[in-house]
Amino acid sequence: MGDSYPKFLAAAVQATPIFLDREATVEKACKLIGEAAAQGARLIVFSEAWIPSFPYWPREFVASRSQYADASLQAYVALIKNAVEIPSDSTRRLCQAARQADAYVMVGINERDAVSGGTLYNTQLYIDRAGQILGKHRKLVPTGTERVIWGRGDGSDLRVFATDCGRIGGLICWENFMPLPRAALMAQGQQIHVTHFPGGGPALLDLSPANVSQIFCRYYAFEGQVFVICAMGYMTAETVPDDFPLKDAMDFSTTGRGGSVIISPTGKYLAGPVYDRETILYAEINLEEILEVKARLDTAGHYARWDVTRLLVNSEHYGPFVMPPTPDISQHDRWRIVERTHDGEATGSERELPKSLASESAKKPKL
Secondary structure (H helix, E strand, C coil): CCCCCCEEEEEEEECCCCCCCHHHHHHHHHHHHHHHHHCCEEEEECCCCCECCCCCCCCCCCCCCCCCHHHHHHHHHHHHHCCECCCCHHHHHHHHHHHHHCCEEEEEEEEECCCCCCCEEEEEEEECCCCCEEEEEECCCCCHHHHHCECCCCHHHCCCEEECCEEEEEEEHHHHHCHHHHHHHHCCCCCEEEEEECCECCCCCCCCHHHHHHHHHHHHHHHHCCEEEEEECECCHHHCCCCCCCHHHCCCCCECEEEEEEECCCCCEEEEEEECCCEEEEEEEECCHHHHHHHHCCCCCCCCCCCCCCCCCCCCCCCCCCECCCCCCCCCCEEECCEECCCCCEECCEEECCHHHHHHHHHCCCC
């Protein structure tokens, strides 16, 4: 008889957001979650920075001599105002939709730092089918001019989530080209890789961004012996309001054209790629199929040599405010370790003062 493995329907959502409108885009996301769930999907994946929109426009507000500087700055301000904090009313609405759909959801968001209020992150938000936030992942290295839009993530959220659909983890866009973060997820027993890119057009066999993303999705599936669900970005000039000052500078001939796919652990396309239209791709995921691939190649197991090469992951969270533990010596010769989180909240517990310090404390004159 032996063990049984999960089998379920996965969905990759390729749809346009409501441009720079958080509330309307969240509402559309909830409707699409319901639509995919009605088809039987239990894992639903959205594209990169989908809420409220991927910044396809010129990102040149730091270049004062650029003709786009002022308009680019105002676009960034609009992006900040419509970004998503975790938690917030926006995430609660998404969680409610996931709970009603009885489905796991991963959606790309522009996340606003709740402390500074002015720093954004390119973030994957993970929600379980009970409507609870599983966690998030912030893009480690924004690509090129994305660095004037988004901050950098850290290793605290480079993780895989154990679910009844399997062990799910993900990377964002060109993170998929980084060998060590890939290895970090695979070493955690990842079975399903959820990812997304801004989207591209059909390409020949060259190294264009659109074609490279397809190559790496298929390569990741084979290298990690995982299923890959990739939701590509889709946007057209018609979906950008005419009063957006950078509309004429946005080129959708080579980006934002979709290309979503679902791929098996052998690198075979199960669905897609699909370009130049809104759609939801569906494919059955049978985790038992992973066993046949791992029998030949298990890069996190029998085909690895951790005694020769191994990976060090720094899982510490980095924030703008850190206060080191400090002893507070009281008259009762006890001290308290005061640890503060990034928002200044104090935590800690009392501990006995070492005798050496206690004796020194007793010698000090009382004021």
